[in-house]
Structures are given as C-alpha cells and as structure tokens.
Amino acid sequence: MKFTVAILGCGNRGAETYGKLLFREKNFTIVALCERDAERLAHYGRQFSVPEQSRFADEETFFEKRRADLLVIATMDADHVRQGIKALSLGYDLLLEKPISDKREELESLLAAQKEYGGKVVVCHVLRYAPAFVKTAQLLKEGKIGKLVAIQALEQVAYWHQAHSFVRGNWRSREETAPMILAKCCHDLDLLQYYAGSRAKSVSSVGDLVWFRPENAPEGAAARCTECRYIGTCPYSAERIYVDQWKKNGQLPAVWPQIQITSDYPLTEEKLERAIREGPYGRCAYRCDNDVVDHQLTEIVFENGVKATLTMTAFTAGIGRIMRFFGTLGEIVLNEEEDVVSYKPFGGEREDFRISALGEIGSGHGGGDQGLVDTLYEVLCGREGETSLERSVESHLMAICAEESRLKGGSLVLVH
Secondary structure (H helix, E strand, O other): OOEEEEEEOOOHHHHHHHHHHHHOOOOEEEEEEEOOOHHHHHHHHHHOOOOHHHEEOOHHHHOOOOOOOEEEEOOOHHHHHHHHHHHHHHOOEEEEOOOOOOOHHHHHHHHHHHHHHOOOEEEOOHHHHOHHHHHHHHHHHOOOOOOEEEEEEEEEOOHHHHHHHHHHOOOOOOOOOOOHHHHOOHHHHHHHHHHHOOOEEEEEEEEEOOOOOHHHOOOOOOOEHHHOOOOOOOOOOHHHHHHHHHHHOOOOOOOOOHHHHOOOOOOOHHHHHHHHHHOHHHEOOOOOOOOOOOEEEEEEEEOOOOEEEEEEEOOOOOOEEEEEEEEOOEEEEEEOOOOEEEEEEOOOOOEEEEHHHOOOOOOOHHHHHHHHHHHHHHHHOOOOOOOEHHHHHHHHHHHHHHHHHHHOOOOOEEOO
16 A cells, blocks of 8 residues: 655655655655745755645645645644644644644644544654664563553753754744743653553643853853854854764764754755854854753653653753663663663563664664654554554643643642
8 A cells, every 4th residue: 555645844854854764665655845945845845756836835825735645744833733633624644743732722622623534643752663662661561570660761952952952943932832841852751651551640840941041151252153252162052063063973965953054955064154154053052042941850640650750951961861660570771872771670680682783773763763654654554553643642731731830830730
C-alpha cells in the first residue's frame, strides 16, 4: 500500500527530517508542500520533486482542497490545532508535530474533530521509538526490577541549545509558542506516563528565568555578537555556536542547528557569518526578547502510585537525557550522554547495553525519527500505534498543570 504526502511547514522537522525520511521510503510519495519562506519552498520542492503548481506559499490556498492522503503538520505550536481541525475536516490523516497545544480547550476540540471526521492522528513523540527507550520499556515490562516505585529524569538542555532555541530562537516567547516545559519536555512527560503505565494524578513544579537577562550581560557587551569584545570567549557567542562548531563538525552542507539560522542552502561560512551579523540568531544572549524559563523542576504522582521527578535545565555542558528507574528488585539507568542502558538487579550482576549497539540511531533522536515513520506506515495500514492523539493529550495535560503550578509558586495541581 502506498500513500501520498503533503507537508505543511518546511522547516527543520517538517522537511529536513520527516520530509527526507518519507521521500526515501517506497511506500510514500510527497506530492505537495506549503511554506511561507520562498527559498525553503523552492529548495525542498526541487529536492522532493514536487512540481511548482503543487508548492504553496499560503495555507489558505493550500487548504482549498485535500491534496494528499497524509498531511505532515510541522508549523509553529500555536497553529497546530487550528490547522489540524481543518485538515481532518478535509479527510486527511495526520502526522502532527508536538507539542499540540498548551490549552486544554484546544486539545479537547482536536479530539472532538478526530472523533467527528475519523482521521488517524499520529503525534511525533519520537523517543518512544528510539532503541534506548524501547529497551528500557522492554526491561520494565519484563519485570526486571520488580514493581516500579519511582522515576528520576534529567533533561540536559545544554547551554548552547538553550541559547539557540529558547533565547534567540522560535521557542523563546511564552506567548508566541508554549511554556518551555511543554516545548522541550513533551518527550519526557510522554515517556514518564508511558513508563509509569498510568495517568497522572497530581503535579507540582518550580522554575524561572535566572540567567539570560540584560543585568547578567558581561560589562561592555554589545547587542550583537559580531560587534562584541567577547565574541571569542563567551560560551553563548553566536560565532562559536554556529560558525566554529560547524567548522569543527565537518562543514556539512545541511546540518542542525545551522540550517535554522539561514534558509540559503547549501551552508557556507559566508552564509553563516551573514546570518549572525544580520539575523536574530546573532543577538546577544543576554539582550533578547526571551521570557521562557532556563530551569524547571517538576514532581508527578501517578494514579497507580508511581512517583516521578523531572529536572529540565539549560546549565549542562552535555546534551541528552538521563533517567533512573527505582524498583523493588533492582534499578535501571538510561544515560544517553554515556551511551548506556544499565540494568542493576539487587544482589545480582550489573548488565550494560550500549545504546549505539541497540539499533539504528542515525536518523535523529537516537533512531526515533525513523522508528516513528515506520510506525506511521503501520498505523495508516490499520494497525494501532503507541502515540495516538488520546495518549498524547495525557502528557500535554501534565505540562499544562506543571506550568500552572510553577506560576502559582509550586502549589499542587490535580490533572483530572
């Protein structure tokens, strides 16, 4: 069975990730694109062999009729529900980028639309399909550590990723996108409720923005990195993050995060220098219009009694998740940074599983992006997937409650 695909939003996720994966799959054919950025639209139109008459610069024209079997929605967070409802009404099945929405009423309206129109919706909780997280789920389901009592999760955002995405980038503003606990940690919250095997009962959370503020800028720092005396020494320097790291990592023609600061592909040093000299990603990290948190600590109690803590912080040198699972007969440690899942039975021998040896991890998110696309095909063929809309809404409700608690100074919030 073969399916036609349209992509709404040709950015890093919509085109560069899902578009490329779907384009190389024999069971999918990309037939239409919609993207406001003319350069991106032309670039991916050529790359995916989409004719010019099927490339759209505005969603109003694009939505005049259904143009494919499947629609990939990879636009900004605030647009997902509105576009999703319109797409379902036209008869599309959806691959929906997360987060869906930070508003309960919008989540409910999308669920109602799916029920009314009957389309399939797969939400992009890609980590469920990454080999490291699949292995952890397997160990838990096999009862290797007995009864699961608690989970401790650490989301290492990394200093440079915070500066890129949540200070200078698209997810810097609470009003324009979603709270950072949802924008960054919808993966983590989804995994926590998946591993706990239960709906959440209550949530409490604290956190704020402590560092990326004007008063913390070094003395004499300029408004832009290219004009600043600290361009070669500041860890948040755009020159160091985008140009120096690009050189160090092999000067690839298209690589994240560099592809996000310019749409003039293929990448060159000259194009990156121009982007940080003229564009928003060259602003001083202490002098941006950001207001989302740079650290947040969340506690969750699930209805089955499992407890979990989630620490999200910008202030780490490395990137990746570290999760510890505490059971009555042992513990499991998943450490992406150290490339290992460790099973530690009480009174027994520790067993380590190298993440890099568990499966194909080269497609992004530790192999989760490819796993999601594989599962998407199964769902479209009529089989049930792990990341249905109903299951995804649960993790979104946890995030909404966490943000509500944070704004109230950490008070306990009931999820349902």
